[in-house]
Amino acid sequence: MPRLAFYAPLKSPRHPVPSGDRTLARLLLRGLRLAGWQVELASSLRSYDGVGDPRQQQRLKARAERRAAALIAAYRARPPEERPQAWFTYHLYHKAPDWIGPAVCRALGIPYLLCEASHAPQQEGGLWQDNLSDCVAAIRQAARIFIVNPRDEPGLATVLANPLRVLRRLPPFIDTTTLARRRPRGELAREAGLDPARPWLISVAMLRPGDKMASYRLMAACYRRLLAEGRHLHWLIVGDGAAAAELDALIADLPGAVRLGALDPPAAAPWLAASQLCVWPAVNESFGMALLEAQAAGCPVVAGYGTGVAGIVDAASGRLVHDCNVERFSAAVATLLDDWAVRRAMAEAGPHYVREHHSLGRAAALLRAYWPGPPVVASAIPEEAVPAAAKVSRDEEKPHPDL
Numbered sequence: 035m036p037r038l039a040f041y042a043p044l045k046s047p048r049h050p051v052p053s054g055d056r057t058l059a060r061l062l063l064r065g066l067r068l069a070g071w072q073v074e075l076a077s078s079l080r081s082y083d084g085v086g087d088p089r090q091q092q093r094l095k096a097r098a099e100r101r102a103a104a105l106i107a108a109y110r111a112r113p114p115e116e117r118p119q120a121w122f123t124y125h126l127y128h129k130a131p132d133w134i135g136p137a138v139c140r141a142l143g144i145p146y147l148l149c150e151a152s153h154a155p156q157q158e159g160g161l162w163q164d165n166l167s168d169c170v171a172a173i174r175q176a177a178r179i180f181i182v183n184p185r186d187e188p189g190l191a192t193v194l195a196n197p198l199r200v201l202r203r204l205p206p207f208i209d210t211t212t213l214a215r216r217r218p219r220g221e222l223a224r225e226a227g228l229d230p231a232r233p234w235l236i237s238v239a240m241l242r243p244g245d246k247m248a249s250y251r252l253m254a255a256c257y258r259r260l261l262a263e264g265r266h267l268h269w270l271i272v273g274d275g276a277a278a279a280e281l282d283a284l285i286a287d288l289p290g291a292v293r294l295g296a297l298d299p300p301a302a303a304p305w306l307a308a309s310q311l312c313v314w315p316a317v318n319e320s321f322g323m324a325l326l327e328a329q330a331a332g333c334p335v336v337a338g339y340g341t342g343v344a345g346i347v348d349a350a351s352g353r354l355v356h357d358c359n360v361e362r363f364s365a366a367v368a369t370l371l372d373d374w375a376v377r378r379a380m381a382e383a384g385p386h387y388v389r390e391h392h393s394l395g396r397a398a399a400l401l402r403a404y405w406p407g408p409p410v411v412a413s414a415i416p417e418e419a420v421p422a423a424a425k426v427s428r429d430e431e432k433p434h435p436d437l
Contacts, residue, residue: 035070035071035072036070036071036072036119036120037071037072037073037074037116037117037118037119038066038071038072038073038074038118038119038120038121038122039073039074039076039105039118039120039121039122039135039138040062040063040066040073040074040075040076040121040122040123040124041075041076041077041121041122041123041124041132041134041135042055042059042123042124042125043079043080043081043082043123043125043126043130043131043132043133043134044080044081044082044124044125044126044127044129044130045059045080045082045125046059046075046077046078046080047059047060047063047075048075048078049078049080052240052296052298053240054240054322054323054324055125057299057323058124058125058150058182058206058323059124059125061207061208061209061394061397062122062124062149063075064209064394065207065394065397065398065401066122066398066401068394068395068398069398069399069401069402069405070402071120073122074118076105076118076121076134076135076138077101077105077134079094079097079098079101079134080130081094081095081098081130081131081132081133082129082130083129083130083162083165084129085161086160086161086162087161088161088164091162091164091165092164094133095131095133095164095168098133098134099133099137101134102133102134102137102138103137105134105138106137106138106141106142109138109142110141110142117142117144118138118142118144119144120144120145120146120147121135121138121139121144121145121146121147122147122148122149123135123146123147123148123149123151123172124148124149124150125149125150125151126148126150126151126152126169126172126173127151127152127153127154127169128154128157128162128165128166128169129162129165131165131168131169131172132148132169132172133168135172136171136172136175139175140175145177145178145406145407146172146175146176146177147176147177147178147179147180147406148172148173148176148178148179148180149179149180149182149204150180150181150182150183150186151169151172151173151176151179151186151190152183152186152189152190153166153169153170153173153186153189153190153192153193154166154189155189155192170193173190173193173194174193174194174195176200177200177406177407178200178202178404178405178406179200179201179202180202180203180204180401180404181201181202181203181204182204182205182206182320182321182342183320183321183341183342183345184203184341184342184345185320185340185341185342187201202400202404204397204400204401204404205345205346205391205392205396205397206321206323206326206345206346206392207326207392207393207394207396207397208299208323208326208327208330208388208392208393208394209393209394210330210385210388210389210393210394211394212299212300212303213299213300213303213327213330213331214303215300215303215304216303216304216307217304217308219308222304222305222308226270226292226294227292228268228270228292229266229268229290232266232267232268232290233265233267233268233310233311233371234267234268234269234270234308234309234310235257235267235268235269235270235309235310235311235312235313235367236269236270236271236272236305236306236309236311236312236313236328236333237249237250237253237269237270237271237272237273237312237313237314238272238273238297238302238306238312238314238324238327238328239272239273239314239322239324240273240274240275241273241274241275241276241277241278241280241281242275242276242277243276243277243280245317245318245319246275246277247277247280247281248315248317248318249314249315249316249317249319249338250271250277250281250284251284252315252317252338252358252359252360252363253269253313253314253315253363254284254285254288254291255360255364256313256315256360256363256364256367257269257288257291258288259360259361259364260364260367260368260371261288261289261290263368265368265371266290267290268290268291268292269285269288269290269291269292269313270292270294270305270309271285271291271292271293271294272294272295272296272297272302272305272324273295273296274295274296275296278293281293299323299327302324302327303327303330303331304331306327306328306331306332306333307331307332307333309333310333310334310370310371310377311333311334311335311336311367311370311371311377312324312325312328312333312334312335312336312337313335313336313337313363313367314335314336314337314338315337315338315355315358315363316337316338316339316340316343316358317338317358318340319337319338319340319342319343320340320342321340321342321343321345321346322337322342322343322346325337325343325346325347325352326346326388326392328384329347329348329351329352329384329385329387329388330384330385330388330389331384331385332381332382332384332385333381333384334351334352334353334370334377334380334381334384335347335351335352335353335380335384336352336353336355336363336366336367336370337352337353337354337355338354338355338358338363339354339355339356339357339358346392348383348384348387348391350379350380350383350384350387351380351381351383351384351387352380352384353366353369353370
């Protein structure tokens with residue numbers, strides 16, 4: 035089985051703090067193994083600088099260069115058949131460059147692959163200028179770049195000599211087999227002190243300052259508006275983080291709003307399955323794994339429109355709100371709350387959509403089909419599944435109704 039070195043400079047799959055990034059890194063490890071690779075984690079070094087401190091960036095780069103040198107020496111000491119035949123880096127951008135993978139690939143003469151890379155030309159001349167230059171060099175070295183968020187594609191194309199040769203779409207994916215657990219609604223209601231007769235709205239997201247809290251503030255205003263219409267609801271909030279106190283203050287006077295704390299996807303699945311709608315304004319959201327998990331659990335979605343979100347919320351199992359504000363979002367939620375038949379159809383469509391387009395198996399098939407050079411020789415994927423996945427158009431997106 036061929037060997038592959040894996041690295042996530044923004045957040046290692048071993049990082050103790052849960053997030054969508056960590057989730058996708060772990061899923062990629064599983065997808066790559068399913069596609070036929072023997073994957074090893076090359077490094078857990080985090081290259082992230084969120085404040086724009088050039089001195090900190092230089093310190094991180096020096097550490098990364100030392101790590102690269104050590105890896106090169108260690109790999110060269112192995113028998114050739116035990117060295118990695120390729121390198122795979124997940125999530126590269128100007129705040130979290132990869133200073134390890136490109137150097138190792140040049141030294142060993144192996145292909146360099148990227149997943150969820152992005153280029154931000156507006157950062158030229160800014161606080162991350164050197165990082166940006168190093169990211170551009172890494173992007174240009176890549177033999178293949180898998181695009182998770184379609185909005186990254188135009189920026190990448192501007193720095194590549196042959197974008198059509200390098201870029202391939204890899205839609206976000208989840209392991210649907212871990213989300214099959216169901217619990218009786220009455221049992222959940224007793225556990226959390228909820229009224230099972232009321233409709234339940236649910237939001238699943240980390241409690242972080244910035245865009246996450248912007249979504250929570252918009253959602254709180256929508257919930258307040260729905261209550262003012264005379265509706266008796268519950269709003270279930272799954273998540274935890276640094277902004278927990280801010281959220282608690284935000285919902286303190288909202289009847290029926292309940293915080294369930296942080297739950298991993300299998301633990302959150304029964305709450306999603308028991309809820310009428312998964313609601314998330316998705317302010318500046320890249321895509322949001324929880325929206326896939328909701329559809330897989332049979333929970334219809336109402337989300338704010340964005341290029342990434344539009345790629346994972348199907349028109350048959352959710353509604354996207356363009357130019358999202360309190361009035362439009364609350365109206366979209368109210369419309370679906372009042373239409374049981376549409377919600378039921380969406381609940382039935384969601385699991386099928388996710389299995390067909392965003393499952394771990396489909397991702398593994400695409401990784402295998404789009405791999406540069408000779409195909410991976412060993413795979414747990416039925417070979418007949420690969421051509422069908424590979425033939426899916428990169429522009430395949432169903433239209434979503436404007437709300």
